[in-house]
Amino acid sequence: MYRGIPLGRGTVPGFYQPAHSVRQVQTTIAVDRVNLLQTDAADLLRDATVNDRVELRVLGDVGAKIRILGFTSPGVQVSVDCAIVISPRKQALTYKQCGFDGLSV
Secondary structure (H helix, E strand, O other): OEOOEOOOEOOOOOOOOOOOOOOOOOOOOEOOOOOOOHHHHHHHHHHHHOOOOEEEEEEEEEEEOOEEOOEEOOOEEEEEEEEEEEEOOOOEEEEEEEEEEEEEO
16 A cells, blocks of 8 residues: 555465464565556655655455464464555665554454
8 A cells, every 4th residue: 555545456375384484475466457646646756756765555464274283273364564665766675564453263
């Protein structure tokens, strides 16, 4: 999302996550017919070209099952919320902060 405006949608296929491990997940965001007001489009272009800083918010829901001593839990749902800043000139991520909104069974 850019300034509260949804820009696209991505999906990540399911995978197994071993205990005490870290995994980097990549996805491609599909952008199709985004409806930006002229002022929002101008802000996005200015942020990218003049400020070299585009702030985005990535939201997602993650379904998971937890395995303990050979038993698999019922499915749980976690909402992930990340704030990221990218530098278009460097084509790099310059800031990220992620957290989760809640856990529901």
